[in-house]
Structure formats: structure tokens, C-alpha cells
Amino acid sequence: xxxxxxxxxxxxxxxxxxxxxxxxxxxxxxxxxxLHVSGRNGSGKTTLLKVACGLLRPEQGHxxxxxxxxxxxxxxxxxxxxxxxxxxxxxxxxxxxxxxxFMVGLKYRSNGAELIGCLERTGVARCADLPVRVLSxxxxxxxxxxxxxxxxxxxxxxDEPFTNLDAGGSEIFAALIAEHVSGGxxxxxxxxxxxxxPTAARRLELPG
Amino acid sequence: xxxxxRFVWPCYAFVFGVLAWNLWAAARYQAEARKRALRSLAMSxxxx
Amino acid sequence: xxxxRAMILVVARELRLSFRRPDQLLQPLVFFLIxxxxxxxxxxxxxSLLKDMAPGVLWTAALLSSLLSLESLFKGDADDGTxxxxxxxxxxxxxxxxxxxxxxxxxxxxxxxxASPLVAIALGIPVAAFGTxxxxxxxxxxxxxxxxxxxxxxxxxxxxxxxxxSLIVLPLAMPMLIFGAGATDxxxxxxxxxxxxxxxxxxCLFTCTLAPxxxxxxxxxxxx
Amino acid sequence: MWTxxxxxxxxxxxxxxxxxxxxxxxxxxxxAIGYGTIAGLLFAPPDYxxxxxFRIIYVHxxxxxxxxxxxTTLAVAGAIGLIWRIKMGHAVSAATAPIGASFTLAALLTGxxxxxPMWGTYxxxxxxxxSELILLxxxxxxxxxxxxxxxxxxxxxxxxxxxxxGVVNVPIIHYSVVWWNSLHQGATVAKIGKPAMxxxxxxxxxxxxxxxxxxxxxxxxxxxxGEVLNRERQSAWVRxxxxx
Numbered sequence: 001x002x003x004x005x006x007x008x009x010x011x012x013x014x015x016x017x018x019x020x021x022x023x024x025x026x027x028x029x030x031x032x033x034x035l036h037v038s039g040r041n042g043s044g045k046t047t048l049l050k051v052a053c054g055l056l057r058p059e060q061g062h063x064x065x066x067x068x069x070x071x072x073x074x075x076x077x078x079x080x081x082x083x084x085x086x087x088x089x090x091x092x093x094x095x096x097x098x099x100x101x102f103m104v105g106l107k108y109r110s111n112g113a114e115l116i117g118c119l120e121r122t123g124v125a126r127c128a129d130l131p132v133r134v135l136s137x138x139x140x141x142x143x144x145x146x147x148x149x150x151x152x153x154x155x156x157x158x159d160e161p162f163t164n165l166d167a168g169g170s171e172i173f174a175a176l177i178a179e180h181v182s183g184g185x186x187x188x189x190x191x192x193x194x195x196x197x198p199t200a201a202r203r204l205e206l207p208g
Numbered sequence: 209x210x211x212x213x214r215f216v217w218p219c220y221a222f223v224f225g226v227l228a229w230n231l232w233a234a235a236r237y238q239a240e241a242r243k244r245a246l247r248s249l250a251m252s253x254x255x256x
Numbered sequence: 257x258x259x260x261r262a263m264i265l266v267v268a269r270e271l272r273l274s275f276r277r278p279d280q281l282l283q284p285l286v287f288f289l290i291x292x293x294x295x296x297x298x299x300x301x302x303x304s305l306l307k308d309m310a311p312g313v314l315w316t317a318a319l320l321s322s323l324l325s326l327e328s329l330f331k332g333d334a335d336d337g338t339x340x341x342x343x344x345x346x347x348x349x350x351x352x353x354x355x356x357x358x359x360x361x362x363x364x365x366x367x368x369x370x371a372s373p374l375v376a377i378a379l380g381i382p383v384a385a386f387g388t389x390x391x392x393x394x395x396x397x398x399x400x401x402x403x404x405x406x407x408x409x410x411x412x413x414x415x416x417x418x419x420x421x422s423l424i425v426l427p428l429a430m431p432m433l434i435f436g437a438g439a440t441d442x443x444x445x446x447x448x449x450x451x452x453x454x455x456x457x458x459x460c461l462f463t464c465t466l467a468p469x470x471x472x473x474x475x476x477x478x479x480x
Numbered sequence: 481m482w483t484x485x486x487x488x489x490x491x492x493x494x495x496x497x498x499x500x501x502x503x504x505x506x507x508x509x510x511x512a513i514g515y516g517t518i519a520g521l522l523f524a525p526p527d528y529x530x531x532x533x534f535r536i537i538y539v540h541x542x543x544x545x546x547x548x549x550x551x552t553t554l555a556v557a558g559a560i561g562l563i564w565r566i567k568m569g570h571a572v573s574a575a576t577a578p579i580g581a582s583f584t585l586a587a588l589l590t591g592x593x594x595x596x597p598m599w600g601t602y603x604x605x606x607x608x609x610x611s612e613l614i615l616l617x618x619x620x621x622x623x624x625x626x627x628x629x630x631x632x633x634x635x636x637x638x639x640x641x642x643x644x645x646g647v648v649n650v651p652i653i654h655y656s657v658v659w660w661n662s663l664h665q666g667a668t669v670a671k672i673g674k675p676a677m678x679x680x681x682x683x684x685x686x687x688x689x690x691x692x693x694x695x696x697x698x699x700x701x702x703x704x705x706g707e708v709l710n711r712e713r714q715s716a717w718v719r720x721x722x723x724x
Binding site for chain 4: 210211212213215216218219220222223226227229230231233234235237238240241242244245246248249252
Binding site: 050053054055056057075078079081083085086087088089090091092093094098102103105106107131 | 266337338479480
């Protein structure tokens with residue numbers, strides 16, 4: 001598999017204490033590709049995503065970005081990726097817009113209008129000036145997705161993005177992922193249940 | 209012991225106690241690790 | 257995107273967050289006042305003793321109350337997942353740690369220094385010694401914040417991390433307690449506190465050059 | 481170039497070598513400690529100042545030395561584990577902590593028993609003993625930090641980092657305590673350990689140092705074998721090693 005164009009995870013092994021969580025997982029993803037990672041609880045989906053982000057160093061194997069090890073191109077790689085963890089990663093005491101402005105602002109100088117545009121696309125623009133603590137779990141998920149949009153990153157790594165979403169929200173997210181991928185982006189989506197990604201997404205089923 | 213016996217002897221007793229504890233604890237630690245390794249070998253049957 | 261701008265952003269966010277929660281900002285200060293009240297009451301009217309003990313009391317109380325706020329240094333961000341985002345922000349983790357610790361010092365250490373005259377007057381520390389007290393407290397609380405960032409980073413993922421945090425940080429903080437209280441003590445008794453202050457200054461410089469690296473390494477370990 | 485280094489750190493090699501070394505260390509320790517104890521208690525002349533109380537240093541000084549030596553070992557081994565990702569470094573670090581802590585306790589207790597006749601009190605906040613007490617806190621911190629993690633790998637690395645921070649701090653702590661002590665009392669009355677001892681006093685002391693070091697080596701090897709087994713439970717070589 002050619003991984004010089006995108007993200008490559010090669011024969012990664014991770015142990016969590018006694019447990020051998022990832023047993024030689026290999027995946028590659030290039031522009032215009034989406035990958036749906038599924039598997040039972042405890043099969044290492046989140047761990048795999050953390051390894052792909054560089055948050056977790058695998059005991060064996062390595063992760064490459066554009067053909068180079070991510071530890072060599074750390075800053076460049078981090079600018080190219082938008083990661084949405086299982087938690088929405090929002091500060092409850094800040095407003096939705098402040099949350100976005102800070103996190104996106106760490107990557108590049110953002111402007112408010114563009115960020116509101118991102119909130120608009122996930123359908124939560126009217127929550128922009130509300131503190132996150134008053135938002136529902138689904139609304140928080142949407143704000144987190146707006147942050148992913150705001151990062152302008154070619155590579156999306158999404159951990160269970162559809163949790164807590166209503167039917168409308170799931171449709172919006174699926175459409176956003178499809179749009180991102182068809183526009184030349186890459187997406188790795190972790191979801192334990194069946195989901196309908198409009199694009200022809202490849203599947204990776206983790207055993208265990 | 210020139211009047212110091214009540215300080216000297218407890219010192220030696222305590223230090224030899226510490227030496228003995230170290231030996232006992234290390235031997236026990238090793239034996240337990242061995243037992244656990246045997247158990248996990250018996251359980252898994254096969255190595256990684 | 258420069259590291260300086262990232263630091264300014266992080267510090268601004270920390271300040272904004274804590275001003276949204278003024279009660280949490282005030283709690284360590286109130287704790288500081290309460291602890292210093294305990295000592296005179298415990299000494300049973302032997303207030304002459306208090307004068308000799310004043311620097312020690314002041315410093316122990318300052319140490320304990322800044323320890324109180326240390327736990328939250330990384331914990332809040334780790335619990336809600338923002339710490340992972342910070343790690344992936346494209347900036348060196350050390351830069352983030354420096355910014356967060358500096359903000360923590362502004363909110364705990366600097367606030368303590370501002371509150372210290374109140375306590376000092378109550379403990380009978382002469383006004384002439386205030387200058388030394390301020391200087392030593394500034395350096396001491398800074399050192400503690402840096403040392404504490406290592407401890408907070410090491411215990412961030414643990415369930416009962418706060419007791420462990422004290423267990424880890426307090427022994428390391430003993431030198432600054434010694435020099436800080438020593439400097440204040442010397443200033444009260446009219447001797448030159450310069451020696452102790454120099455020690456304190458070099459301790460502060462030493463920890464603030466090395467601790468951010470240790471703390472960011474610790475965060476990488478505990479975040480995995 | 482580094483292959484010898486990694487071979488040295490391979491678990492089966494460590495396991496076997498530790499097993500081979502244990503009896504030798506043990507025998508040497510028994511001989512040296514036996515000689516040191518008998519000669520120190522019976523044949524060494526009493527000190528002209530401290531009388532027979534000085535005999536406590538035959539057990540105190542080696543314990544105190546060992547407490548520092550073990551902490552340094554803990555930090556260095558931890559650093560090796562942390563930097564080169566060598567698991568055996570962490571194994572040595574984990575094995576050494578309880579041993580070092582126990583000798584720190586021994587040094588503290590013998591020191592204060594020695595202090596009672598010398599200073600008239602069990603605890604005079606002598607700088608050395610105070611540093612020793614703080615060292616005990618450092619040991620407790622490292623050990624509890626390691627135990628607090630569910631994932632042994634992270635516990636190892638966190639403890640290693642704390643060990644390194646601690647070892648940098650040990651001299652700072654010691655000198656600050658000495659400075660603090662000089663402020664409160666003049667010259668300390670009497671200190672353990674003097675230069676220019678006569679041979680009949682010195683030889684038992686040297687024998688005790690040697691014996692304690694060998695004892696430490698033996699106990700470390702024993703614990704290390706346990707650590708290696710715990711860490712490598714699932715590897716193939718363990719099966720052969722423990723079933724034979």
C-alpha cells in the first residue's frame with residue numbers, strides 16, 4: 001500500500017498492561033478516502049485513533065504522514081489533522097464561540113465570522129454565545145464538529161462522532177464528512193454501530 | 209557496652225531485622241511472581 | 257503561529273476561565289487565612305511564641321494553600337478532553353505547560369502575595385520586613401508552581417491524585433520553605449536576608465528552566 | 481554498536497544472570513557482615529569520646545550509604561528505562577525502591593538511637609538525619625506513584641520521571657537543610673564518622689560497607705527476577721525458564 005500521500009499506520013502493536021489491545025493493525029488512507037473503523041467494545045478503536053494522532057506511542061510499528069514518521073514531522077502533522085475525541089473537549093464555562101476561537105486560534109489566526117459559519121453548518125449557530133454548560137450533549141457534539149471544520153485540516157480523525165446525535169444531526173455529519181472527502185480530504189471515523197456514510201467508505205473491522 | 213548497651217543492641221537488632229525482612233520479602237516476591245507466571249502459562253496454554 | 261502568541265492565548269483563556277468561577281479563585285486565599293488563624297488559637301495565648309513562629313506559619317500556610325489549587329492545574333483539561341487537543345495543537349507541549357503554569361501562578365501565587373500583608377499584620381510581622389516577605393513569597397510561590405506542575409502532571413490521570421500530589425510535591429518543596437521562611441525570619445530580626453533570597457532566587461531560576469520539560473514529559477506519560 | 485547494550489538488557493539474560501549472581505553476592509555478604517559485626521562489637525576499641533555508642537556506626541553508616549546508593553540506582557535505572565525504552569531499566573528501578581526505603585528507615589532509627597546518648601534527645605533535627613527523613617518521603621512518593629497506575633507501563637515511566645526529579649533535588653535538599661541547621665545551632669556537637677580511625681576500628685566498618693553492598697546486590701537480584709517474571713509473563717522464554 002502506498003502511504004506517501006496520506007496517513008499510514010503500519011503493523012502497530014499496543015499493550016495496555018496485560019492486555020494486547022492492538023495486534024498488528026495496518027491501515028492506509030489517501031486523499032478522497034474515508035475509513036470506517038468498527039469493532040466491539042474494547043477492541044481498541046479509540047486506542048487506534050490515539051495512536052494515529054500521535055497521542056499514544058505504539059510499542060511496535062509506526063505511523064507515517066506523507067511517508068515520514070509522525071515523530072519527525074510532529075508540528076506539520078498536527079497542523080494537518082483535526083481530532084475529535086470521545087469527549088467533546090469543550091470548556092463548560094466558556095461559550096461555544098470562545099471554545100472554538102481558542103482551539104482554532106492555536107492553529108492559525110481565526111476570524112469570528114468564519115467560526116460562526118462553521119457553527120452554522122453543524123446547525124448550532126444560535127448557541128454561539130451560550131456557555132457550553134447549558135448545551136445538551138448532542139449540541140456539544142455539534143460544537144465539537146464545528147471545531148473540526150474550523151481547523152481546515154485535510155485529515156479528520158473522529159471518535160464516535162454520532163453519539164448523542166438526533167437523526168437530523170447524523171445526516172448533517174454524514175454529509176459534512178462526505179463533502180470533506182470528496183473535496184480531497186481524508187477521514188477516519190470510529191463508530192461501533194452501522195452507519196451510512198454516503199461516500200464509498202472502506203471498512204476496517206477490529207477483531208477482539 | 210559501657211552503659212550504652214540499651215542503644216547499641218536495639219540498633220543491631222533492628223538493622224538485622226531489616227536485613228532479614230529484605231531477604232524474606234524478596235524471596236516471597238520472587239516466589240509469587242513465579243506462581244503467577246505459572247498460572248498465566250497454564251491459563252493461556254500458548255504464548256503470544 | 258508563534259509560540260509567544262500561543263502562550264498569550266493559553267494564559268488569556270486560563271484567566272478568563274477562572275474569572276468565570278471566582279469562588280474557586282478565592283477558596284485557596286480563604287484557606288490561607290484560616291490556616292494562619294489556627295496557629296494562634298492552637299498556641300493557647302502564648303502569643304510571644306507567635307512572633308518567633310510567624311515566618312514559619314506564614315510559609316507553611318502559603319505552601320499548603322498553593323498546593324490546594326495545584327490539583328486543578330491539568331485535571332480539568334484532562335477530564336474533558338481539552339488537554340488532548342492542546343497536545344495536538346501543533347505547539348510544543350512545553351510551551352503549553354509554561355503558559356498554563358504561569359497562569360496558575362498569577363491566579364494562586366500572585367494572589368497569595370497580595371493577601372500576605374493581612375496575614376503578616378495578624379502574626380505581628382513588622383512592616384519593615386514586608387519587602388523581604390514579598391520578594392521571598394514571589395520567588396517561593398513561583399518555585400512551588402513549577403515543582404507543582406510536575407506533580408500535577410504526574411498525577412493527572414489518577415482517581416485519588418490529590419493526596420499523592422502532596423506526597424510528591426511537599427518533600428521537593430522543602431528547600432524553598434527553608435529559604436523563604438529563613439529570609440523572612442532574618443528580615444524580622446533585622447539581619448540581612450540577602451543570602452537566603454539569593455538561594456531562593458537561584459532555586460526559582462533552576463526549577464523554572466528545568467521543570468517545564470519534566471512536566472511536559474510527565475504529561476506525555478500520563479496522557480497515554 | 482549498541483547491540484551489547486540491548487543484549488545486556490534482554491529479559492532472559494537479566495533473569496539468568498541475576499539467578500547466577502545471587503548466591504555469590506549472598507555468600508560474600510554473609511562473610512563480610514559476619515566479620516564486621518563480630519569485629520565491630522567485640523574487637524574494635526571504644527571511641528575516646530563516644531565510648532561504646534560509636535559501635536552503632538557499623539550499622540548506621542552502611543545503611544545510610546545504601547539508602548542514597550539505592551535511590552541513585554533507582555533514578556539512573558529509571559532514566560535508562562525512560563530514555564531508551566528498556567524495560568529492564570524499569571524493572572531494576574522497581575526492584576530497588578523497597579530495599580532502599582527499608583535501609584533509609586534503618587538509617588533513621590539507628591541515627592536517632594545514636595543521637596539519644598550524644599545529644600540527649602532522639603531527634604535533634606540533625607541535618608543528615610533530616611535529609612534522610614526527606615529521602616524516605618521521596619521513596620514513599622515514588623513507590624506510591626508507581627502503585628497508583630493501573631497500567632504498569634505508565635506507572636513505570638511516571639515513577640522513573642519522579643525518581644529523576646528527586647535525585648536532582650536530593651543535594652539541594654541536603655544543602656538547604658545544612659544551611660537551615662547552621663542558622664539555628666552553632667557547630668553540631670558530634671558527627672557520625674570521623675577521619676583518621678585506627679585500623680581496628682576502620683576494617684570492620686569497611687567490611688560492613690562491602691557486606692551491605694553485596695547484600696543489596698543479592699536482594700536486588702532476587703527481586704529483579706520477580707520483576708522480570710511479572711513483566712514477561714507471556715513471553716516464550718519464561719515457560720522454559722520456570723518449568724525447568
